[in-house]
Amino acid sequence: MPISKDISLDLQERVGSAAESKTPLQLIGGNSKEFLGRVPAGEPLMVNAHKGIVDYSPSELVVTARAGTTVSELQNLLAEENQVLGFEPPEFQGQATLGGTLATNLSGPARPWRGSIRDAVLGVRLINGLGEHLRFGGVVMKNVAGYDLSRFQAGAFGTLGIVTEISLKVAPKPAAEQTVCLARDQVSALDLMTKLQNKPVPLSGLLWIDGILYIRFSGAEAAVQSAAKRIGGERLMDKEATEFWMSVREFTHPFFSGPQPLWRYSVKSSCADFDKTPVLIDWGGGLRWTREAASMEPMRQFTEAGNGQVSCYRGGDRQGEVFQPLPPGLMRLHQRLKHAVDPLQLFNPGRLYADL
Amino acid sequence: MANLKLQLLTELLKILPEAGIIQDEETLRPYECDGLSIYTEMPLMVVLPDSVEQVQKIIRLCSRLETPIVPRGAGTGLSAGAMPHREGVVVSLAKFNRILSIDADARQARVQPGVRNLAISEAAQEYGLYYAPDPSSQIACSIGGNVAENSGGVHCLKYGLTVHNILALEVVTAEGDILRIGNQGYDSCGFDLLSLYIGSEGLLGIVTEITVKLLPVPETTKVVMATFDRVEKAGDAVKQIIAEGIIPAGLEMMDRLAINAAEDFVHAGYPRDTAAMLLCEIDGMAEEVDEHIARVSAVFNKEKAGCIRVAADENERQRLWKGRKAAFPAIGRISPDYYCMDGTIPRSQLTKVLTTIQSLSDIYQLRVANVFHAGDGNLHPLILFDANVAGELEKTEEFGGKILELCVDAGGCITGEHGVGVEKLLQMPYQFDPASLEQFQRVKLACDPQRILNPGKGIPQLKHCQEYRSLSQASVGRHADK
Ligand SMILES: Cc1cc2nc3c(=O)[nH]c(=O)nc-3n(C[C@H](O)[C@H](O)[C@H](O)COP(=O)(O)OP(=O)(O)OC[C@H]3O[C@@H](n4cnc5c(N)ncnc54)[C@H](O)[C@@H]3O)c2cc1C
Numbered sequence: 001m002p003i004s005k006d007i008s009l010d011l012q013e014r015v016g017s018a019a020e021s022k023t024p025l026q027l028i029g030g031n032s033k034e035f036l037g038r039v040p041a042g043e044p045l046m047v048n049a050h051k052g053i054v055d056y057s058p059s060e061l062v063v064t065a066r067a068g069t070t071v072s073e074l075q076n077l078l079a080e081e082n083q084v085l086g087f088e089p090p091e092f093q094g095q096a097t098l099g100g101t102l103a104t105n106l107s108g109p110a111r112p113w114r115g116s117i118r119d120a121v122l123g124v125r126l127i128n129g130l131g132e133h134l135r136f137g138g139v140v141m142k143n144v145a146g147y148d149l150s151r152f153q154a155g156a157f158g159t160l161g162i163v164t165e166i167s168l169k170v171a172p173k174p175a176a177e178q179t180v181c182l183a184r185d186q187v188s189a190l191d192l193m194t195k196l197q198n199k200p201v202p203l204s205g206l207l208w209i210d211g212i213l214y215i216r217f218s219g220a221e222a223a224v225q226s227a228a229k230r231i232g233g234e235r236l237m238d239k240e241a242t243e244f245w246m247s248v249r250e251f252t253h254p255f256f257s258g259p260q261p262l263w264r265y266s267v268k269s270s271c272a273d274f275d276k277t278p279v280l281i282d283w284g285g286g287l288r289w290t291r292e293a294a295s296m297e298p299m300r301q302f303t304e305a306g307n308g309q310v311s312c313y314r315g316g317d318r319q320g321e322v323f324q325p326l327p328p329g330l331m332r333l334h335q336r337l338k339h340a341v342d343p344l345q346l347f348n349p350g351r352l353y354a355d356l
Numbered sequence: 357m358a359n360l361k362l363q364l365l366t367e368l369l370k371i372l373p374e375a376g377i378i379q380d381e382e383t384l385r386p387y388e389c390d391g392l393s394i395y396t397e398m399p400l401m402v403v404l405p406d407s408v409e410q411v412q413k414i415i416r417l418c419s420r421l422e423t424p425i426v427p428r429g430a431g432t433g434l435s436a437g438a439m440p441h442r443e444g445v446v447v448s449l450a451k452f453n454r455i456l457s458i459d460a461d462a463r464q465a466r467v468q469p470g471v472r473n474l475a476i477s478e479a480a481q482e483y484g485l486y487y488a489p490d491p492s493s494q495i496a497c498s499i500g501g502n503v504a505e506n507s508g509g510v511h512c513l514k515y516g517l518t519v520h521n522i523l524a525l526e527v528v529t530a531e532g533d534i535l536r537i538g539n540q541g542y543d544s545c546g547f548d549l550l551s552l553y554i555g556s557e558g559l560l561g562i563v564t565e566i567t568v569k570l571l572p573v574p575e576t577t578k579v580v581m582a583t584f585d586r587v588e589k590a591g592d593a594v595k596q597i598i599a600e601g602i603i604p605a606g607l608e609m610m611d612r613l614a615i616n617a618a619e620d621f622v623h624a625g626y627p628r629d630t631a632a633m634l635l636c637e638i639d640g641m642a643e644e645v646d647e648h649i650a651r652v653s654a655v656f657n658k659e660k661a662g663c664i665r666v667a668a669d670e671n672e673r674q675r676l677w678k679g680r681k682a683a684f685p686a687i688g689r690i691s692p693d694y695y696c697m698d699g700t701i702p703r704s705q706l707t708k709v710l711t712t713i714q715s716l717s718d719i720y721q722l723r724v725a726n727v728f729h730a731g732d733g734n735l736h737p738l739i740l741f742d743a744n745v746a747g748e749l750e751k752t753e754e755f756g757g758k759i760l761e762l763c764v765d766a767g768g769c770i771t772g773e774h775g776v777g778v779e780k781l782l783q784m785p786y787q788f789d790p791a792s793l794e795q796f797q798r799v800k801l802a803c804d805p806q807r808i809l810n811p812g813k814g815i816p817q818l819k820h821c822q823e824y825r826s827l828s829q830a831s832v833g834r835h836a837d838k
Contacts, residue, residue, distance in 0.1 A: 059599040060702050082601060111542060118548055119520050132791040140700040141732040142517060142772035144506045144555045145780070145787055146796050146815065151519065151551035155543070172601030194461045198484065200572040202641065222643030268540035270461035286542050308541030323545035329533045334547055336802035341795065352546065 002073035004052025006066070008125075008133060008164050014045055015131040015162070015346065024349045027158040029100035030070060032092035036104055037157050037351045039318050048097050050164055055139070058083060062122065062139050064167040067099025074098060078170055086114035086171035090250050099163045105155035108249035109205040109216070112197075112269070112283045114171065118154030125165035126153070129342030139167045158348040159356060160341045174218035178225070179205070179241035180233035182213045186273045186281070189213045193284045194270050201227040205245060206284035209255060216245065248282065255280045260291040261316030263299055267308030274302065289313075296321055321353060331355060361400050364423060364445065368403060371413045376451075378402040387446055390433040391493075394695075394749060395778050399426065399440030406451035408526065408534065408564045415562065416532035418445060424811050427558040429469065429501030432493045434696055435777025437505065437557050437813055444811075447562060449500050455479050456565070462540060463570045464523055469500025469563050473507075476568060485570035488515035491773070492681055500563050506555030508773040510606040510637075510680070513731040515571065517773070519554040526565035527553060530804035540567065552799070557775050558810040560803040574639035577605065578649050579673045582661040583630035587611060590632035591706035593659040594730045597636065598703065600655060602648050606637040607731030611710075613690075614683050614725040614738070621686035624679025625672070627663050634730065635680055683727040684738070691723070691740035695752050699763025700772035703733045709766050713737055713759055720755040722748075734772035735763065761786050781816045790818060 018025050024042035031048075034040065051068035058081040065074055071085070072094040078084055088108025089101045102124075107116040123137025126149070137143055137150035153163055184192060189208040196203060196215065202223050205216030215231060217224045228235065236244065247253040255278060256262060265274075269285035280289040286308075295317065299310045303324060312322040326334065334356055338345070350356065361379075368377055378384055379401040388396040400423075405411045418425050424444030431438050440446050452468035455476065459465070460483040465476055473494040477486040490509035491497055497507070503525065506518045515521070524538035537549045544550070553560055584590040590609055597604065610618065610633050615626045626633060634656075638648045649666055656664045667673035679686075687694050701709050710726065717724040717739075728736040737759055741752040760770040760783045770776070770783045784793065796815045800807070 057702070057704065059595050060704060061598060062702070105543065105548075115516070115520060116542070118551065119516065128795060130791075132795070134792045134795055135789070136792065138767070138769050140702060140734075140768045140772070142508055142512070142700045142729075142734045143769040144773060144775055145769050145771050145784065146776070146792070147560075147799055148506070148519070148551045148555050149795070149799070152548050154548045154551070155545070156547050160547070172603065175601070198460065198463065198572055200575045200641065202644065219640070220644035220647050222647055223641040226641065226643050266539075266541035266543040268459075268462045268464075270459070283542065303539075303541075308539050309543070309545050311545055326546055327536075329529075329535055330537075330546065330549075333529070333535065333549070333803070337547060337552075337799065340798035340802040 002052055002069055002077065005049055006052070007050045008127070011047065011050060011162055011164065012127055012131050012133055015127055015129070018043070018346050019129065019131060019344055022344060025346050027162060027348055029068060029097035030092070030095035032095035033100055033104055035314050038322055038354065040348065041350055042348065047099060047162055053077060054165060060139070061170050062167060063170055064139060064165060065098055066165050067097060067102070067163045069098050070094055071096045071098060071101055079173070082173045083170045084173045085120065085168065087111060087117045087120055088249055089117060092250065098166050102153055102163060102166055103156060103158045109207060109245055109282055112286055113204055116154070117168070118151050120168045121151050121154065121166065122169055123167040124150040124153055124163050127162040127164060129161065129344055129346050133164065137167065141169065157352045159338060159352050161347055174204070176221040176224040177204070177216065177218045177241070178228045179214055179216045179236040179244070180228050180231055181236060182215070182231070182233040183211055184208065184213045185211060186279065190273055190281070190285050197269065197284050203284070207248060208281040214244065216241070255289070258291060259315070260293050261312055262314040263290045263292065263310060264313040265289070265302060265308060265310045267303060271307055296325070300324060323352065326353065360421065360423070364400065364417070364421060367417050368414070371410055371417065372403060372405060376404045376406070378404070387428070387431070387440060390431045390436055390438040392434050392436045392777070392779060394743070395436035395439050397440045397442050399442070399444055399446045402446040402448055404448045404451050408528065411447065411528050411562055411564055412532045412534065414445070414447060415528055415530065418808055419531060419806060422806060422808065425808055426810050427504070427562045429498030429504070430472070430496050432497040433501060433505065433777065434698070434774040435771070435779040437775050437777035437810070439778060441811065449498065452500070452564065458483065460485065463572070464540060464567055465570055466565065466567050467499055469503070469566060470498050473497050473499055473502055480570050484573050486573050487521065487568050488571050489518050489521055492684065499566055499568065503554050503563050503566055504556065504558050505773065505775045508729065508732070508734065510608060510729065513607055513729070514603050514605045519551060521569045522550060522554060522566060523569055524567035525550065525553055525563055527561035527563050529561045530806065530809050535561070538567070555775070557777065557814040559800060559814050560809065576642045576645045577637060577639040577673070578645050578666060579635055579637045579676055580649055580652055580656070580664065580666045581626070581676055582634050582636070582656040583627050583663045584632045584634070584659070584661055585630060587632045587710050588707045589659050589661070590634050591710070593634060593655055593661070594706060595703055596655045596659065597652055598731070600651055602651060604636045604652070604731060605639040606635070608635045608680055609633065609726065609728055609730035610680065610683060611726040613723065614687065614727040617686040617690050617725065618679035618683050621689055622678050622682045624675050626679055630662055635676060680727065687725050687738050687740065692742040692744065695739040695741065695756055697735065697737045697739065697756050697759050698771045698774040699760050699768055700732065700734045701763050701766040701768035705766040705768070706730065706733065709735065709762060712762055716755060716758055720751055722752060722755055729772070732772065733768065757783060776814050778813055784816045793818065
């Protein structure tokens with residue numbers, strides 16, 4: 001069991017005094033994702049000491065943990081019961097916390113089939129800008145009482161308060177897993193990705209890089225065997241396969257290194273190929289990464305007409321906007337909602353957008 | 357009021373053709389309630405816009421005149437969410453009934469809110485795709501209503517709720533602005549507004565367009581039925597299946613009263629002399645389905661099921677489901693009225709909660725039938741009563757309230773899929789503390805500063821909560837007297 005410590009009262013007090021002195025706070029969990037979002041501002045407030053498992057009921061497929069618990073600790077605990085976090089979050093050398101993972105809504109290669117952390121969230125506890133410790137959602141699979149302010153935290157980069165506790169739906173570890181590779185150029189890889197996703201096969205990964213399409217199946221042994229056989233291609237050894245998917249999830253794959261800014265496109269999976277190099281395509285076409293010295297504006301051409309959205313994941317100008325700018329109406333709504341939860345704008349000012 | 361009505365009418369006629377405005381009592385009557393007909397109210401009028409511009413203008417007009425707006429889909433809701441406001445206008449989305457496009461390659465469809473849930477899967481069928489969330493009301497309910505309630509269904513155990521199956525929304529705000537939320541990709545930058553709007557019961561905006569995710573139709577689907585001589589054993593079997601690492605496509609439970617009512621009604625082939633029955637559906641590739649059906653059957657055996665039957669063919673599978681799907685109307689045949697509750701509990705609490713409900717049923721002298729989503733822990737106790745017997749409705753409501761509180765006490769919540777509406781306002785403070793309720797109110801005001809969208813629903817005003825607390829004190833006192 002990971003170490004357990006409840007510092008929520010301290011945190012509430014910190015918010016109270018920040019409110020009094022009108023001092024904005026920069027929330028820091030494991031500090032594994034400082035590079036993400038716009039440059040942090042405000043007085044640093046470490047929240048990772050608030051940690052530990054509050055409840056874990058394997059037969060309910062539900063775990064509740066304090067937000068400072070690291071993803072690695074949680075995964076280890078789940079592994080003992082043959083369960084996993086379906087959304088495959090990066091662990092960033094054991095530093096990533098659950099709270100940070102929710103705030104950034106990061107999910108790994110299985111996301112199209114097993115959902116994101118947002119999809120797994122059942123409930124949260126949250127300290128708002130008034131220093132109140134609130135509870136939304138719960139520990140059950142279905143709960144539609146009140147507005148869903150728990151999933152609402154996903155991707156908010158901590159601008160909507162200090163998430164102190166998270167209840168998540170967990171998944172049984174797939175009985176079997178297999179990865180096969182096929183040599184394909186980008187256009188035909190995308191084409192095959194579309195075809196495969198339109199078939200009822202137990203996919204859990206579809207990724208293309210450097211002329212190779214990686215196809216991962218997960219599920220019951222017999223189903224995985226038969227699906228992989230139907231595809232053909234070259235089978236990766238289990239160890240090799242695990243390492244490969246891990247390198248993508250953890251951003252340690254060579255593609256992600258280098259000085260140029262790293263761009264992330266979440267787009268409609270069947271979007272045309274990107275005429276850029278280098279490109280990495282994940283999520284069956286739904287997530288595309290490029291590296292290039294460019295600014296936000298020209299990158300947006302790929303995400304026009306609601307096709308998707310672009311953000312600058314790492315590097316580049318982090319004083320400017322790093323997430324695709326919102327149209328004025330949506331920005332206004334964001335500001336009002338922010339005000340509804342954090343009226344003094346204490347939490348992570350400007351981390352998500354300059355005007356938020 | 358007459359003045360306001362006249363003014364509204366004059367202005368509405370500039371926005372809509374005469375046929376798009378209903379104001380005579382006879383035609384208004386069917387709109388007085390939703391599927392929960394114990395709550396009724398007549399609106400000033402009902403309007404039927406057919407374009408987003410009309411919706412926009414209607415909202416702006418109502419905002420100017422500070423007139424309440426109640427959005428309405430198909431009116432199958434079970435919490436009086438679409439019940440009209442006496443001084444307000446019902447905005448029916450019935451004319452927004454087009455499937456705008458199906459993008460088979462991206463497995464998504466753009467639809468208008470008035471499209472029936474089932475119609476989406478029917479239209480997607482030619483591409484080998486379907487829309488997964490399937491409320492039992494799917495032949496009638498609208499996708500807009502599903503979005504507003506975050507509806508669930510039999511297959512949500514494996515495929516998630518509405519919130520897990522929507523990619524984008526077009527929403528007209530309380531101020532008449534058009535917002536596009538989400539996109540055709542998986543993630544969005546900024547706040548997760550989809551989560552906020554889905555399940556917001558028409559309190560934050562009117563949804564005018566929806567992009568849904570479609571899934572490939574599974575290769576094979578099989579169902580296994582098992583009966584148990586004690587409800588407890590069925591509850592244990594549910595727990596055991598999940599603990600096995602199997603996620604069934606659906607896992608439903610019915611009790612003796614429900615089984616027999618359904619059997620009388622549609623002759624599904626259920627064994628009658630049994631305390632509880634489980635229907636467990638598995639879908640996927642043939643190999644996987646066979647393996648899991650075998651393992652589920654083994655669990656049933658271990659839990660000493662009486663009869664275990666795997667549907668031999670598609671016909672038999674359909675018949676087994678028919679009984680489940682017809683269960684509500686079937687109960688309607690054996691009682692003048694019934695009242696459907698909707699709490700969710702952790703699965704481990706199933707037996708305990710069902711037993712307590714039974715003892716409450718004895719105390720209140722009202723029969724209860726159970727038909728529900730056991731895999732999700734989402735209970736639907738149906739309280740049987742007769743509204744023509746003086747005091748019986750009030751007794752039923754009190755009993756229902758107790759069931760919801762029981763669900764909260766067991767670690768669950770007061771509504772799993774039907775929403776709060778008017779019906780469960782009283783129980784909201786049982787689940788949420790005052791600060792959380794106030795937080796909801798501030799979120800509401802951020803989206804609807806004049807509170808013109810579906811006022812009096814979903815989130816109680818704090819003064820209600822105080823009334824509630826004194827009320828429940830009083831009722832505790834009453835029972836102690838007995
Ligand atoms: C027999 C029966 C079985 C049922 N089974 C299930 C079930 O298995 N699972 C389940 O979840 N529910 C079930 N329901 C409840 C109901 O069908 C769902 O809540 C459904 O989603 C309501 O859809 P509707 O179109 O009828 O909405 P309505 O009843 O018309 O409205 C519901 C709410 O949504 C709002 N609304 C409607 N359209 C819009 C819009 N376009 N924009 C904004 N707000 C809007 C309304 O104001 C109201 O608050 C069942 C109901 C019945 C009668």
